[in-house]
Amino acid sequence: MRFLDLIKFLLVGFVFGIVLTKSEAVSWYRIYEMFHFQSFHMYGIIGVAVVTGVIGVQLIKRNQMKDIKGLPIEIADKEKGFLRYIIGGTLFGLGWGLVGSCPGPIFILLGAGFYGIVIVLIGALLGTYLYGVFKNKLPH
Amino acid sequence: MYSFYGTWPWYISGFLIGAVMLTLIFFGKQFGMSSNLRTLCTMAGAGKNVDFFKFDWREQKWNLAVVLGAILGGFAAVHFLSDGSGVHLNPKTVEQLAAMHIEAPNGKLGPDSLFSWEAVKTPKTVLILFFGGLLIGFGTRYAGGCTSGHAISGLSNLQKPSLIAVVGFFIGGLIMAHFLLPLIF
Numbered sequence: 001m002r003f004l005d006l007i008k009f010l011l012v013g014f015v016f017g018i019v020l021t022k023s024e025a026v027s028w029y030r031i032y033e034m035f036h037f038q039s040f041h042m043y044g045i046i047g048v049a050v051v052t053g054v055i056g057v058q059l060i061k062r063n064q065m066k067d068i069k070g071l072p073i074e075i076a077d078k079e080k081g082f083l084r085y086i087i088g089g090t091l092f093g094l095g096w097g098l099v100g101s102c103p104g105p106i107f108i109l110l111g112a113g114f115y116g117i118v119i120v121l122i123g124a125l126l127g128t129y130l131y132g133v134f135k136n137k138l139p140h
Numbered sequence: 141m142y143s144f145y146g147t148w149p150w151y152i153s154g155f156l157i158g159a160v161m162l163t164l165i166f167f168g169k170q171f172g173m174s175s176n177l178r179t180l181c182t183m184a185g186a187g188k189n190v191d192f193f194k195f196d197w198r199e200q201k202w203n204l205a206v207v208l209g210a211i212l213g214g215f216a217a218v219h220f221l222s223d224g225s226g227v228h229l230n231p232k233t234v235e236q237l238a239a240m241h242i243e244a245p246n247g248k249l250g251p252d253s254l255f256s257w258e259a260v261k262t263p264k265t266v267l268i269l270f271f272g273g274l275l276i277g278f279g280t281r282y283a284g285g286c287t288s289g290h291a292i293s294g295l296s297n298l299q300k301p302s303l304i305a306v307v308g309f310f311i312g313g314l315i316m317a318h319f320l321l322p323l324i325f
Contacts, residue, residue: 006205008167013206016160017213022221023153026214027249029227032237035310035317038230041150046291048154049161053296056162067168075165078284078294078301085283085290085301089308092279092286096309097316098324099272100250102287103280104173106273107207109250111214116255116269123273125184128177130274131281132192138282 017108026108028100035097084140145223161292169202172289174280176200176207218249240325268324275312283308 023045024030034042059065060073067073096102099120101109106124109117131138142149161171178193179200186193227245229237234244242251252259259265280286283305285294291309294302 006201009164009169009202009205010209010212012160012163012167013209013211014213014216015156015209016206017210017215018217018221019148019153019156019160019213020210021214021217021249022148022226023150023157024147024227024249025153025157027227027245028251028254029229029233029237029245029249031313032317032321033229033233035313036233036236038233044150045154045157046287048151049157049292050295052155052158053161053292054298056158057165057296057298060162060165065166067166069168071168073165073168075170075297077297078290078299081301082304085304086308086311088279088281088283089290089305090279090312090315091275091308092283093309093312093314094316094320095272095275095279095312096287097313097321098275099254099269101276102173103177103276104210104286104288106276107173107176108210108214109255111211111216112218112249113215114250114255115257116250116260116265119260119266119269120273120276123270123275124177124277125180125273127274127277127279128174128281129181129186129190129193129277131278132178132181132186132190135192 016104017111020105020108021112026101026105026112031096031100081140084138087139143223143225145221146225147228157292158296161288161296164206167202170289171293172203172285173207173210174277174286174289176203177277178281179204222247240322242325279312 020026025045030042033039065073106117106121164171179197182193182197224247226247229245242253254265290302290305
């Protein structure tokens with residue numbers, strides 16, 4: 001991929017980083033407040049993002065839209081399953097509730113200057129590695 | 141009521157996050173942040189011993205560019221787009237946090253007692269941050285996605301597996317916030 005191709009992705013990421021910081025979705029406090037149902041803020045963000053996404057995806061599918069290169073857009077379905085989603089999801093949720101950041105915000109908070117997040121990132125990389133090691137022994 | 145330099149309203153923020161996801165679809169890709177953790181493992185050489193990491197990480201360059209942009213976006217938002225008026229919590233939340241010896245935000249995104257240089261010097265904080273990260277890395281890969289891949293991308297495409305994963309996110313988060321955090325702090 002050429003440098004100029006990458007720039008457009010960099011810009012999308014830049015907007016994403018700004019929006020997540022300014023909406024405070026990267027805030028440990030906001031996640032705590034969300035899990036205690038003490039504010040609508042986070043539910044509003046996720047809800048509107050999903051509604052926007054559903055409408056957009058439906059428009060893309062119904063109009064058989066093409067992507068930037070003129071190729072038909074195909075959105076892959078997620079693999080069927082139950083255990084991996086409920087167990088993996090719960091483990092991630094425990095981490096999300098503890099350190100208040102999901103993978104996107106881990107990177108965004110690096111830029112925002114939160115030193116402690118470096119340790120979270122190291123843990124997350126090791127956790128990813130451990131999953132790769134034990135993948136075939138886990139129920140999916 | 142809202143200011144550009146203060147907290148952005150949920151309806152604008154949610155719409156923009158949806159737009160980011162749709163833009164990536166238009167660029168021929170799928171929005172998902174946790175796969176970058178796998179790519180970073182592969183770049184560090186994890187593919188030598190573990191099959192899961194045997195793939196050409198160059199295919200994921202675009203996503204690493206998104207991550208780099210996100211880091212720069214976080215920097216820009218904090219340094220140029222904030223007046224320090226943000227993070228107005230429910231007063232009840234602030235009270236609960238005080239009982240756990242966690243200070244009120246006063247405009248900060250994260251508590252100093254968890255993320256500051258001083259806090260990182262204590263073994264307990266390091267353990268909390270490390271185990272939190274471990275759960276995030278392991279859990280997201282096991283579930284095949286995180287908030288962006290499942291909650292935003294997956295639900296937008298009406299995927300049942302993503303709904304199951306999001307239910308899991310909340311089971312874990314609720315257990316942590318209600319039962320475990322008071323024991324930990």
